[in-house]
Amino acid sequence: MNLSVKDAARILSVTEKTIYRWIKQELVPAYRVNGQHRFNQSELLEWATSRRMGISPEAFNEPEEAATPLPTLTESIEAGGIIYRLDGNTRNEVLDRLVNNLRLSDGVDKDYLLKVLIAREELASTSVGNGIAIPHPRNPVLLHTSQPTVTLAFLESPIDFHSLDGLPTKVLFCVISPTLRAHLHLLSMLGYALKDYKFREAIEQAESRENILEALRQAKQGMGQLSQ
Numbered sequence: 591m592n593l594s595v596k597d598a599a600r601i602l603s604v605t606e607k608t609i610y611r612w613i614k615q616e617l618v619p620a621y622r623v624n625g626q627h628r629f630n631q632s633e634l635l636e637w638a639t640s641r642r643m644g645i646s647p648e649a650f651n652e653p654e655e656a657a658t659p660l661p662t663l664t665e666s667i668e669a670g671g672i673i674y675r676l677d678g679n680t681r682n683e684v685l686d687r688l689v690n691n692l693r694l695s696d697g698v699d700k701d702y703l704l705k706v707l708i709a710r711e712e713l714a715s716t717s718v719g720n721g722i723a724i725p726h727p728r729n730p731v732l733l734h735t736s737q738p739t740v741t742l743a744f745l746e747s748p749i750d751f752h753s754l755d756g757l758p759t760k761v762l763f764c765v766i767s768p769t770l771r772a773h774l775h776l777l778s779m780l781g782y783a784l785k786d787y788k789f790r791e792a793i794e795q796a797e798s799r800e801n802i803l804e805a806l807r808q809a810k811q812g813m814g815q816l817s818q
Contacts, residue, residue: 594628601631602638603652635774636728661738661772663779664806670764672799677746681759682708684749685725688741688764695735703733707764711777717753722793726765730773738767738775761793763772777778783809 598618599606610627611616619633678684689704697739706727710716717723727733741764748758763780767773783789786809792802 593631593634595627595629596789598629598634601634625790634778660775661767662810663776663783664803664810666738666740666765666776667742667803667806669737670741670766673741673743674796674801675746676743676762679747681711681749681751684745684762685711688725688743688762690745692741692764692766693739694766695737698733698735703727706733711751715752715754716752717751717755718761718781718784719753719755719757720790721748721757721760722763722784723753723759723761724763724777726773726777730765730767730770731795733766735766735768738765738772738776740765740780742793742802761796763795 593601595606595613596607599609602609609618613620613627618629619637620627620629622628626809671689671693676684676687676691678687685707686704689700689707692700692703695704696702707725710726710728713728715723716725741762743762743764745760748760751759753759765773765776765780767776783806784793786805789802789805789809792805797805
């Protein structure tokens with residue numbers, strides 16, 4: 591638990607009073623350590639990105655990885671690919687079909703990845719509402735993948751992902767990354783991109799690969815430093 595309330599407020603660009611209010615409402619993942627509130631950085635950032643909140647760029651600073659360029663969302667989707675009409679009658683069936691269609695690095699255990707994705711959903715739904723979910727491993731480093739990818743999948747039939755808004759899921763963005771820094775960066779960029787009307791419309795209409803990537807490139811212009 592490496593973050594204080596002050597650290598959390600700075601990273602999320604809110605006041606400490608807001609952090610304490612979220613703690614009281616049990617909205618934010620926090621722990622009580624020696625009488626003080628503490629936060630796990632990866633949990634806090636994952637919580638924030640799932641709610642499409644703005645995050646300070648300093649949150650992604652990891653000295654041991656500073657020399658490694660952060661991936662762009664466009665490049666990661668191009669690497670991960672787009673899947674149309676992914677079938678499955680339940681959440682776990684859909685995840686199974688998804689894993690078997692992912693472009694994974696050699697050596698990545700698909701059975702293990704499926705178990706990790708299901709375990710993450712059991713912990714808390716990765717649905718971000720409006721028919722979209724972002725399945726991803728809780729700890730990406732354990733997969734031993736070499737390339738960051740984001741795979742976009744359109745479901746054949748809407749599936750219940752236990753979304754807070756009660757809407758069934760129709761679209762998946764599966765994020766696979768070699769480092770926590772890249773992982774959180776891609777989650778954050780997705781959160782920003784999904785705020786863009788044209789990109790969201792292209793996703794909702796399941797448009798062509800070319801149209802989706804073009805809408806994303808246009809959305810990047812308003813995504814600021816995190817999209818670089």
